[in-house]
Amino acid sequence: MEARGASALSIAEGVRSGKLRAREVTEQFLDRVARLDGGLGCYLLVDAEGARRRADAVDAAVKNGSDPGPLAGVPLGIKDIFCTKGVETTCASKILRGFVPPYESTVTARLAAAGAVALGKLNMDEFAMGSSTENSSVKPARNPWSTAHVPGGSSGGSAAATAASLCTGAIGTDTGGSIRQPASLCGVVGMKPTYGRVSRYGVIAFASSLDHPGPFGRTVEDTAALLEVMAGADPLDATSIPAPVGAYRQAARAGREGGSALKGVRLGMPAEYFQPGMDTEVEAAVRAAIEELRAAGATVVPVSLPNTKYAIATYYLICTAEASSNLARYDGVKYGYRTGEARSLEELYTRTRGEGFGAEPKRRIMLGAYVLRAGYYEAYYGKALRARRKIADDFAAAFAQCDAIVTPTSPVPAFKLGERMADPLQMYLADIFTVAPDLAGIPAISQPCGFTKAGLPIGLQTIGPALGEEICFRVAGAYESRTDWHTRLPPEVA
Amino acid sequence: MSRITPDEVRELALLARLALSEQEVARMTSDLGAILTYVDALRELDTAGVEPMTHAVPFDCPLREDLVAPSLPIDAALANAPRREGSFFQVPRIVPGPSGGAAEEDL
Numbered sequence: 001m002e003a004r005g006a007s008a009l010s011i012a013e014g015v016r017s018g019k020l021r022a023r024e025v026t027e028q029f030l031d032r033v034a035r036l037d038g039g040l041g042c043y044l045l046v047d048a049e050g051a052r053r054r055a056d057a058v059d060a061a062v063k064n065g066s067d068p069g070p071l072a073g074v075p076l077g078i079k080d081i082f083c084t085k086g087v088e089t090t091c092a093s094k095i096l097r098g099f100v101p102p103y104e105s106t107v108t109a110r111l112a113a114a115g116a117v118a119l120g121k122l123n124m125d126e127f128a129m130g131s132s133t134e135n136s137s138v139k140p141a142r143n144p145w146s147t148a149h150v151p152g153g154s155s156g157g158s159a160a161a162t163a164a165s166l167c168t169g170a171i172g173t174d175t176g177g178s179i180r181q182p183a184s185l186c187g188v189v190g191m192k193p194t195y196g197r198v199s200r201y202g203v204i205a206f207a208s209s210l211d212h213p214g215p216f217g218r219t220v221e222d223t224a225a226l227l228e229v230m231a232g233a234d235p236l237d238a239t240s241i242p243a244p245v246g247a248y249r250q251a252a253r254a255g256r257e258g259g260s261a262l263k264g265v266r267l268g269m270p271a272e273y274f275q276p277g278m279d280t281e282v283e284a285a286v287r288a289a290i291e292e293l294r295a296a297g298a299t300v301v302p303v304s305l306p307n308t309k310y311a312i313a314t315y316y317l318i319c320t321a322e323a324s325s326n327l328a329r330y331d332g333v334k335y336g337y338r339t340g341e342a343r344s345l346e347e348l349y350t351r352t353r354g355e356g357f358g359a360e361p362k363r364r365i366m367l368g369a370y371v372l373r374a375g376y377y378e379a380y381y382g383k384a385l386r387a388r389r390k391i392a393d394d395f396a397a398a399f400a401q402c403d404a405i406v407t408p409t410s411p412v413p414a415f416k417l418g419e420r421m422a423d424p425l426q427m428y429l430a431d432i433f434t435v436a437p438d439l440a441g442i443p444a445i446s447q448p449c450g451f452t453k454a455g456l457p458i459g460l461q462t463i464g465p466a467l468g469e470e471i472c473f474r475v476a477g478a479y480e481s482r483t484d485w486h487t488r489l490p491p492e493v494a
Numbered sequence: 495m496s497r498i499t500p501d502e503v504r505e506l507a508l509l510a511r512l513a514l515s516e517q518e519v520a521r522m523t524s525d526l527g528a529i530l531t532y533v534d535a536l537r538e539l540d541t542a543g544v545e546p547m548t549h550a551v552p553f554d555c556p557l558r559e560d561l562v563a564p565s566l567p568i569d570a571a572l573a574n575a576p577r578r579e580g581s582f583f584q585v586p587r588i589v590p591g592p593s594g595g596a597a598e599e600d601l
Contacts, residue, residue: 102570195550209549238556239549313533324510331511333583335574345588346511354513362512363525366503369510370526383536385546390539392547424525425532441550466551 003028005489008074008168008222012115015073018062022055022073026117029075033119033166039493041133041141042161044080046120047087051075054117061115069115071229077167079158080121081128082108082213083202091204092136093126095356096336105202106234107171107213114229119167123157127327128178128206129360130154131430134421137358142417143186144490145456149414152182152430155216159186162216163490169226170216175207176315177410177434179214180446184409184459187448187488189223189476190216194467195441196241198227199234207322210315210438219486220255220447220476224248227469243467251470255296255477262296262478265471268303268402273433279412285450285458286408289479293406296478303398303405307390308436312428314391315435317371317384324368327361363424392440399465404475407433409446409459437463445472448485457485497530498523 001011001020014020030048037043061068083089083101090096108118125135133141133156141156143149144164151160155172159182162170172179174192183190191214198213205211215230217223228248234240255261269290274283294300332338332352339355342348357365371380398405411432420426437444442465449460460479464472480486500523507514507522514522568581577584 099574102566102573196553235558239553241551307539310536310539313536316529317533317536328511332576333585336576338576342586345586348586349511350508350513353511354515357512359518359521362514362518363522363529365510365512366506366522367526367529369506370498370530373506373509380533382546383539383541385548386541386544387536387539389544389547390541392550423528425528428529439550 001025001028003032004165004492005218006165006168007219008071008217009225011168012070012072012074015058015062016068020073022058022117023052025073026051026055026075029119029167036164036492037166039142039147040144040160040164040166041139042077042123042157042164042166044090044092044121044123044138044157045088047118050087051117051119054112058115058117069113070225071111072115074116074169075119075167076111076116077120077122077158077161077170078108078118079124079155079170079172081124081173081204082171083204084108084118084121087121089121089204091127092124092138093356093358093361094137094337095330095353099335101202103202106199106236107203107230110229111171122161122170125154125156125360126358127204127323127361128154128173128175129323129364131177131181131427132420133157134417135358135360140417143414144493145187146414147493148416149456150185150417152185152410152414154178156182158216159183159188159190162186162188162218168218169222171213171226171230172216173203174212174214174438175210175319176438177431179216180409180434180444180459180461181431183216183446185414185457187457187485187490188216188218189220189445189447189486190214191223191227191443191445191472192437193227193231193443193469194241196239197443197467197469198230199237199240201234201236205326207319208326209322210319212438220473220480221249221252223445224252224473241467246470248469248473251473252477255474256481259295260297261481262293262298262475265298265404265475266402267293267298267300267475268398268405269300270303270305270308270398270405270407272305272308273407281452282408282411282413282458286460289449289460290406292482293475293479296482301402303401305394305398305436307387307394310387311391311436311439312432314384314387315439316367316428317380318388320364320368321372321381322368324365324372327365330356360424388439391436395440395442395465404468404471405463406475407461407463409433409461413452413456413458433461442466443469443472445476447476447480449479449483450485497527
C-alpha cells in the first residue's frame with residue numbers, strides 16, 4: 001500500500017478484507033510522521049504505543065472473524081481539544097500543559113470503537129482561538145503546499161496532517177470556521193455538521209453555543225464515513241440532537257451519478273459572498289465550480305443573505321462572552337499550570353492565568369468580560385444575540401428558494417506566517433464566509449475546487465439547512481466526481 | 495480617542511483574574527479599542543422586536559432518570575492537581591490562622 005494519498009476507506013476496505021494489516025498501515029504512517037512532521041508542525045504528541053495497541057486489536061478482530069468496524073485500521077489525527085483518557089490534552093495552551101484527562105470524549109470513543117487508529121494529538125490555535133495555528137503556544141503549523149504559508153486555523157494541524165498524509169483523516173472543531181477554513185487552505189475536505197449533531201462531551205469548551213466537532217478527509221466519502229461514526233445523540237451532552245443519523249456515505253456516492261447527479265437540486269448563490277474586490281483567483285475558481293455543479297444537473301438561483309456583513313461583529317461578541325465564562329475554570333487549582341509564587345488565593349488565580357494564557361485567549365477573555373459587564377450587557381451581548389437570530393433567519397428565508405447554498409470558503413488563499421499576527425481584526429476577517437453558518441448552527445462542507453497560480457488550494461463551501469448534511473455531501477460528491485483537485489498531492493518536505 | 499482607557503483595562507483584568515504587565519495593558523487597550531470600534535457597526539442594525547437567539551437549534555432541556563451512576567474515583571479526579579493533600583485540592587491559606595495571622599503561607 002502507498003500511504004501517501006491513501007484514502008481512509010481504501011485502508012478500511014483493505015484491513016476488513018484481510019488484504020492489509022492495520023499494524024503495518026500504522027507503522028507506515030508513524031514512519032511518515034517521524035520523517036516529515038518536523039517541517040510541518042502538525043503533531044503536538046505522537047501516541048505510537050497506543051496506536052500500535054489499537055492496530056493490533058483491529059488485526060486480532062479480523063483474524064477472529066469478528067467485525068473490526070467500518071473504520072478498521074484507519075489512521076486518524078485528533079485535534080488536541082478532544083480529551084483522550086491517559087493521553088495529555090493541552091488545547092495547545094501552556095495553562096493545560098501536563099493535563100492527562102481521566103475520561104475520553106464521546107467522539108474519540110466512537111471512532112476507536114469503529115476500528116480507527118488514533119496516531120496522536122494535533123496542533124491548533126490555543127483554545128481554538130485563531131485562523132492560522134500561529135496562536136499555538138507550542139509551535140506554528142505550516143501549510144504542506146508551501147511551508148512559508150499558514151495552514152489556516154484553528155484546526156490547522158488537522159487540515160495540514162490530512163493534506164500531507166500524516167494521517168488519512170482527522171477530527172477538529174469549528175466555532176467560527178475552524179474546520180472549513182483550514183480545509184480550504186490545505187486542499188482537503190472539512191465538514192461542520194449541524195449544531196448538536198455531534199456530541200461535545202469531552203471537547204474542551206471555547207464558545208459552547210457555537211462549538212461544532214466535525215471530520216476532515218481526503219475525499220468527500222471519507223469525510224462522510226467519519227461523520228457517520230461521530231454523529232448521533234449522546235446522553236452525556238444534553239444539546240446533542242436525538243434525530244437518527246443520516247446516510248452520509250450514500251449521499252456522497254449519490255452525487256457521482258454522471259450528468260444527472262444533481263437533477264432537481266436548486267443551488268443558491270448569495271450575492272453577499274461574491275463582492276467586488278474579492279480575490280480574483282478565488283472568485284474565478286468558485287464560479288467555475290458552480291458551473292460544474294450546473295453541468296451535473298443543478299439549477300443555480302440568486303439568493304440574498306442581507307445580514308452577512310454583521311456576522312463577524314456578532315460572532316466576536318458572542319464567542320468572547322462565552323469564552324470568558326468557559327475559561328474561568330483555569331485557575332491553577334484542579335489541573336494544568338499553576339504559578340510558582342502566589343502568596344494568596346487571589347494572586348494564585350491572577351498570576352496562573354496571566355502566565356498560562358497566551359495573547360489571544362487573554363484578548364478574548366477581556367473582550368468577553370467587557371461585553372458582559374453590567375451596563376454594557378444589553379448594548380453588546382444582547383444586541384449580538386438579536387443579530388444572531390436575524391442572520392439565522394436569512395438562511396431560513398434563502399432555503400425556501402434553494403436546497404443548498406454555494407460560496408467560497410475563504411475570501412483568500414493561505415496567507416504567509418506572520419502576515420496577520422500584528423492585527424487581530426485582520427485575522428478575524430479570515431472567517432468572513434464561515435462564521436454565519438456557525439451562528440445559524442447549520443451544516444457546511446468545504447472541498448478543494450482549484451489552485452492559485454502560486455499553487456495554493458482554493459475551497460468551495462456548500463451550506464445546507466439544519467440537519468441537511470446529506471445535501472451537502474451529495475453536492476460535494478457530485479463536484480468531486482467531476483474534478484480531480486482532490487487527487488493532487490502536496491510536495492514532500494522532509 | 496480610544497474606546498477604552500488603560501484604567502478600564504486594568505479594572506477589567508482584575509475582574510477577569512488576569513495579571514497583565516504594563517506592556518500588555520497598553521497593547522490590550524489599543525486592540526480592544528479597535529475591536530470595539532469595529533463591532534459598533536452592529537448599532538445600525540434594527541433589532542427591535544427580535545427575540546435573542548441563545549441556542550442554534552430549538553431545544554427542550556431533556557431530563558434523565560435520576561439514578562446513581564459510577565463517578566470518577568477521588569484519586570483519578572485529583573491526579574491532575576498541581577498541589578493536593580490527602581483527598582483535597584490544596585490552595586494558599588484563605589482564612590487567618592489560629593494566631594490571627596493573615597494569609598502568610600507561601601504554597
